[in-house]
Amino acid sequence: MPITLGLMLALSFVVSLAALAFLIWAISNRQITVDQGDAETIFADGEQGRIDNQGTEAGDAERRHVFDPVAAGIDAVSARPVIILLGTATVWLVLGSIFGLVASMKLHLPDWLNQSAPLTFGRMRTLHLNLVIYGWLSLSGLASVMWIIPRIFHVPLKSPRLVLIGAVLWNIAVALGGLAIASGWTDGEEWLEIPWQIDMLLAAAGACFIAPLVRTARARDVHHIYVSGWYFLAAILWFPVLFIVANIPGLYSGVEEATVNWWFAHNVLGLWLTPLGVGTAYYLIPKIIGRPIYSYAVSLLGFWGLALFYSQVGIHHLIGGPVPTWVVTLSVVHSVMMFLPVIAVAINQHVTVAQNLWALKESVPLRFISFGALMYTMASFQGSIEALRSVNSITHFTHYTVAHAHLGAYAFVSIVMFGAAYYILPRATGRAFPWPGLLKAHFWLVTIGFAVYFFSLTIGGVLQGLAMLDATRPFSESVELMKPYLEARSIGGSLMTLGHLVFAVNLLGLAFYAPRHTQAPVAAE
Amino acid sequence: MNRYLPLSILALAILAFATLMLVIAPGIQINARPAPEGLRPYTEAEARGREVYVSLGCLYCHSQQPRSGDQAPDGERGWGRPSVAEDYAYDQPHQLGTMRTGPDLLNVSARLPSEGWHLTHLYQPRAIFDWSIMPSYPYLFDHKDTAGPGDVVVALPAAHAPADGVIVASQKALDLTAYLVALDRTYPAPTNGLRDHGYGSSEGPEPTPAEEAR
Structure with a gap:
């Protein structure tokens, strides 16, 4: 089968550039209406210009807060699933951190805790990674999505009970996955260690999260989808596709499997964890400060740029390896192109914070979120250069x-x-x-x-x-x-x-x- | 952006395009290459040993992909010629690795062919290299008073030997060693072997698309 390699590479460039050109055209012709006013849709009347720091500061009880009955009614429905997701996520965080610390210490104390196979470095490290990615980050990210999506769409979360079932199934699957890894039952690829039999349970649990979110999105009572919604709605479609395609047993072997492995592993970061983090920051930074983000139109460029470029960076994990040159080069080029969407996000989030530095003193959550947002910029710049x-x-x-x-x-x-x-x-x-x-x-x-x-x-x-x-x-x-x-x-x-x-x-x-x-x-x- | 369906379709289309470029196209290209003549499938013991290698997570410290001399001195370190995609025809799951806390192992047998050496090193790496930070794997071995018939006794220096009795290799240790001593892909690389030639290539230029088609 003749694959014309140069053509593939050129095609990717052309499609990417054409999509960007289309985007610029669409914005300039108002095909996709995004104006600065849309950035203010996350505020209820009277919320703008006030810090939103309830429940985290000393002497907090005396502060006046704007009471938004609509948001309150919406929050009441999401509250229980979100509390359960965050609570269980925290259990995985603590466990995952302990395994990570043990793995770290084993690298300078190689004969410590060496009496049985589950304690060996290769399994401790793997437990750490899987528990923090699938346990902590995925569940806390989903909690954030379940909280924010109904708020920006002005409808209560649909099927909240299904989310609870999903949370139970997902936690069982992560626990089983951890036990499998500890006992040496693994699929044997980085980021894909959980055996595919258990992955099916994860996929079923994932469906219990996604169906309510899609239903909520379709029932929305707003004209405009706020930027966080773009990231979240895309991520909940991307991740299941990635997860299922990469976990099909027996389909791939040898170096082909390695390209699937890194296509998946980097897209878990790029198309799952990153949109969860960026979307959360896009909602909470302006919400807490009480001012809209700096330049709403730029956020559109950031989102589609992320989708186009981040999805193709994975093979930079195999630079200098036994994979075709063109696919490595493709990933290197896209890695460098990531500067574009990252700068777009940086302009919005950092400038909004920088214009309101006073708010960092008033709100500890904002301190965490704006620090995290800054680290997104740093990590992405570093990643582009590292590629x-x-x-x-x-x-x-x-x-x-x-x-x-x-x-x-x-x-x-x-x-x-x-x-x-x-x-x-x-x-x-x-x-x-x-x-x-x-x-x-x-x-x-x-x-x-x-x-x-x-x-x-x-x-x-x-x-x-x-x-x-x-x-x-x-x-x-x-x-x-x-x-x-x-x-x-x-x-x-x-x-x-x-x-x-x-x-x-x-x-x-x-x-x-x-x-x-x-x-x-x-x-x- | 106010509409759900176009957003979803475009988002999925972009991912599908990335999948075409990073998964399907390279997959077709790689699968079209036959296994090299010098490469044989794993024996049963080697395959079992490979499972031990995978389950203990050796991958997280050892790569299996020597780089070309244009990029790094892997060849000079005795790690073998730059590997090509064809060298991995029988590998599932792949164990290419992304880390060199320890050295590359694709051709470990070419420089360390002794089964006894590997058994000693697995039982206690610091019995051989005092600087090593590799875990020891005592649970792959049995401590016996005397070796029975057919037992493989592990040679150990006095500092790491038990006070009495002997250390013998379990079946898992023997299988793992069988896999390690089978890791030798120093046979000649296939002509126009598929690999990343992005650092220049001592083996001649990249095949053109037309050559590739043939």
Whole structure:
């Protein structure tokens, strides 16, 4: 079958450029009506110009809040599913962090906890990744989607019970997946370790999340779909396609399987976790500050740019490997093109925050979310540069990549989700966090811990890569020079894990020790 | 953007296009290549050993894809010639890997062919390299008073040997070792082997589309 490779490459370029041109044409001809007024659709009357920081600050009870009965009626329906999603997500976060910390320590204490196979590095690391991706990030992201979608569409969440069933099934599937990995039953590819038999349960659970969201979207009572809605509605379609296609058993083998593997794994970041994080930030940043985002039209470019370019970056994980040159080059080019949508998001989110820096003092959730949004920009810029062939020769196969992965999945998505949880939970429960100081402690533990983590692995990773590229230095040098950096990573990871325990304590405090909010907008059912 | 259906269709169309480019097209191209003459399928013991390799997660520290000399000195380190897609014809799941906390293993047997060496190294890597950070795998071995008939005894230096008795390899350890000593793809690469030639190529230029079609 004649595949004309150059043609494929050219086709991809042409289609991407044509789509961008179409987009610009569509905007300029008002085919897709997006004007700055639409950015204000997330506010109820009287909400603009006021900080929205209920339930997270000391002395909070005296502050006046705008009471929006419409939003309150909507929130009452989403409250229970969202609380359950966030609560169970937090359990996976704590477990996943402990496994991650153990895996990290094993790299400088190789004979520690070595008496049985489930404790070995290869399984601890895998447990960490799967629990934080499928347990923590997916569930907390879905909680955020379940909370925001009904609010921006002005209708209560449809079929909330189906969401509860989905949450139960999803948690069972993640638990079974964890047990399978610990016992050595694995599909054997990174990000796809959970056996396909259990993946079917995950897929069924996913359907229980998606059907209510699609129904809610179709029943919406607004003219305009707010930007967060674009990201969320696309993500809940992208992820099932990715997940099912990549998990079909027995269909792929050899290097073909490797391209499927990285098409999937990078799209989990690009088309699932990233839209969840970006969409959440797009709603909560302006909502908390009480001012619309800076340039609404640019957000459209950011969204379609992300879809076009992010979907094709996966093969940069196989640069210099046994895959056709053209597909590597294609992914490198698209990786660099990611600068475009990222800058579009950055203009909107960072400028909105920068014009309202006062609000960071007033709202701890905003502090988390705007820090996370900033890290999205950093992670994406770093990723685009890392995909360049010359840079990749040094960083590929080293701990630099691990640091980069955590900059994206942790410093961006996880930290946005911390902020979202702190914003949503007081409103969903009608209570205030009993110890506001512990919210700040959480923030500083995870940001300082992450800084230690990131800089140690980044610096160590570059040195490791340079050592491996120098034929005059034995391989052992690249191992030995990493040791102090791996120890530093464990220190950073310990601080992060401690922060997660503080997060869990805050949630438990809200559940069991919290004063009822004086102006509880939501009566728990 | 106010409409749900166009948004969904366009979003899925973009993903379908990406799937065509990253999955379907390379898949067709890769599957058209026959397995090289020098490559044989895994034996039963090797295949079982490969399952042990997969289940213990060796992948997370060891790649199986030597790079070309234009990019990195993998060949000079004894890791073998740059691998091509055809070299993986019998691999499922693939274990290409993305990490080199430890060295590349695609041709580990070409430089370390001894079964005994691998058993010792698996039982306690630091019995061989004091700098190693590889986990030890004591649960792949049995501690016995005396070796029975057919038992494979692991050679250990005094510092790592048990005070009394011997360490013998379990079936899993023997299978894993059988897989490791089978990892040798140093046979000549097929002409115009499929790989990333983006760093220039000592093996001549990339085949043109017309050559590829033939």
